[in-house]
Amino acid sequence: MPSFRITLSYDGTDVVGWQRQASGTSIQGLLEDALAALEGAAVAAIAAGRTDAGVHALGQVAAFTLTRPIEATVLRRALNARLPGAVRVLEAVDVPADFHPQFLARTKTYRYRLWTDDAVSPFERRYVWHVPGALDVAAMHAAARLLEGTQDFAAFQASGSETATTVRTIVESVVGRAPLGDRAGNARSPIVEYTVRGNGFLRHMVRTIVGTLVEVGRGRRRPDSVRALIRSRDRAAAGPTAPPSGLFLVRVDF
Amino acid sequence: MPSFRITLSYDGTDVVGWQRQASGTSIQGLLEDALAALEGAAVAAIAAGRTDAGVHALGQVAAFTLTRPIEATVLRRALNARLPGAVRVLEAVDVPADFHPQFLARTKTYRYRLWTDDAVSPFERRYVWHVPGALDVAAMHAAARLLEGTQDFAAFQASGSETATTVRTIVESVVGRAPLGDRAGNARSPIVEYTVRGNGFLRHMVRTIVGTLVEVGRGRRRPDSVRALIRSRDRAAAGPTAPPSGLFLVRVDF
Numbered sequence: 001m002p003s004f005r006i007t008l009s010y011d012g013t014d015v016v017g018w019q020r021q022a023s024g025t026s027i028q029g030l031l032e033d034a035l036a037a038l039e040g041a042a043v044a045a046i047a048a049g050r051t052d053a054g055v056h057a058l059g060q061v062a063a064f065t066l067t068r069p070i071e072a073t074v075l076r077r078a079l080n081a082r083l084p085g086a087v088r089v090l091e092a093v094d095v096p097a098d099f100h101p102q103f104l105a106r107t108k109t110y111r112y113r114l115w116t117d118d119a120v121s122p123f124e125r126r127y128v129w130h131v132p133g134a135l136d137v138a139a140m141h142a143a144a145r146l147l148e149g150t151q152d153f154a155a156f157q158a159s160g161s162e163t164a165t166t167v168r169t170i171v172e173s174v175v176g177r178a179p180l181g182d183r184a185g186n187a188r189s190p191i192v193e194y195t196v197r198g199n200g201f202l203r204h205m206v207r208t209i210v211g212t213l214v215e216v217g218r219g220r221r222r223p224d225s226v227r228a229l230i231r232s233r234d235r236a237a238a239g240p241t242a243p244p245s246g247l248f249l250v251r252v253d254f
Numbered sequence: 255m256p257s258f259r260i261t262l263s264y265d266g267t268d269v270v271g272w273q274r275q276a277s278g279t280s281i282q283g284l285l286e287d288a289l290a291a292l293e294g295a296a297v298a299a300i301a302a303g304r305t306d307a308g309v310h311a312l313g314q315v316a317a318f319t320l321t322r323p324i325e326a327t328v329l330r331r332a333l334n335a336r337l338p339g340a341v342r343v344l345e346a347v348d349v350p351a352d353f354h355p356q357f358l359a360r361t362k363t364y365r366y367r368l369w370t371d372d373a374v375s376p377f378e379r380r381y382v383w384h385v386p387g388a389l390d391v392a393a394m395h396a397a398a399r400l401l402e403g404t405q406d407f408a409a410f411q412a413s414g415s416e417t418a419t420t421v422r423t424i425v426e427s428v429v430g431r432a433p434l435g436d437r438a439g440n441a442r443s444p445i446v447e448y449t450v451r452g453n454g455f456l457r458h459m460v461r462t463i464v465g466t467l468v469e470v471g472r473g474r475r476r477p478d479s480v481r482a483l484i485r486s487r488d489r490a491a492a493g494p495t496a497p498p499s500g501l502f503l504v505r506v507d508f
Binding site: 056 | 263340374377379
């Protein structure tokens with residue numbers, strides 16, 4: 001009974017998210033269907049983090065157990081041959097049967113991309129949030145840094161969520177203009193990125209942080225107001241939930 | 255009667271090309287429809303180069319004349335408000351009534367992108383040609399350089415084309431691995447790029463050059479065999495036509 005850990009990249013634009021839903025295409029459904037075709041029977045796959053509808057992944061991690069022996073590299077190729085181009089298996093490795101990608105994940109890294117120029121590149125429109133106009137990136141970075149540490153992030157949790165605790169540890173929380181390397185060869189990248197790494201994230205937490213940071217960038221909030229916002233534990237005091245298109249699960253560390 | 259020159263970026267994946275066709279969505283059709291809505295009457299737009307179905311543009315140039323006065327920046331915003339996100343007007347400037355983007359273009363620059371790794375990134379799949387396996391980039395570059403100069407490119411013209419002359423001047427023809435800056439943060443870019451600038455291009459010329467260069471990269475042709483290929487003027491002696499997805503019209507210089 002070989003068990004595997006795979007690293008997945010996917011374009012979340014046209015899917016309902018990682019998790020199977022009553023209707024619509026899910027990444028879990030696509031993967032489990034491809035696995036079932038290999039196995040000749042249903043296979044359950046577990047992910048490190050359940051990305052929401054429209055959220056992308058550069059390095060999602062999933063795990064599953066098969067009954068038939070198969071080499072990891074053969075498995076990777078067989079899955080890519082069955083999956084649509086919007087989902088790619090970047091790596092497959094053997095793991096012990098008790099490997100659990102969600103419980104064993106030490107940190108997850110997310111990145112959120114903002115497009116700050118007037119016209120969004122046709123090649124980036126599915127992968128950014130369009131925030132035209134001047135953004136004070138230094139103020140956003142100062143505010144983002146205040147989220148680092150072990151704190152109660154209840155103010156950034158989608159209302160109606162239920163979790164045992166809203167305390168999480170954020171190891172890194174930074175904002176900066178993206179390095180150049182876009183196809184148009186501009187002098188300054190029109191993309192501002194928020195990168196956050198932590199041991200766990202509440203529902204919509206990254207997107208609510210970004211909605212708040214954009215208000216800081218537009219001068220509607222002072223960077224140090226984030227301290228009081230965290231203390232308030234009040235979702236209504238935070239900014240709006242940023243759209244899913246700009247969000248990427250970048251990597252999972254074990 | 256104000257005349258305008260606009261710079262356009264578009265994702266060519268889902269269109270039949272620049273030119274209006276009997277059926278299907280064309281960039282010209284989208285633009286002329288948006289212009290007709292502003293003008294209240296039909297407006298004809300001319301492009302510097304007619305891109306084929308599936309070919310993208312970072313800096314296509316088009317021109318047209320309106321009867322109603324309108325500021326160039328207002329025009330740009332009004333067009334972007336009416337066009338789908340797959341087409342963006344990056345710039346609009348006033349030009350004399352006799353400006354003709356095709357006849358006045360001195361050079362056009364095209365870029366072709368090859369994805370050389372095993373699994374194509376879901377975010378690049380529409381914008382590359384997947385060529386897995388080792389490519390000798392130095393050999394491709396050496397072959398590409400032999401295309402520079404004023405030469406007869408009949409061997410690289412789609413069969414059945416009719417043109418007054420198949421002589422063109424290529425100012426720059428180079429191959430190299432793309433600079434890093436992709437979202438995944440790899441150590442080496444999986445993208446190999448061919449960049450070509452010239453005073454004009456025959457039908458399918460860039461894509462036929464790329465099909466030939468890939469055969470050089472795979473060791474199936476020697477770089478210096480390109481000399482004899484050019485002399486042959488024989489389309490059947492060149493490589494296959496590369497798919498449109500990897501091709502970008504980068505810029506037009508006047």
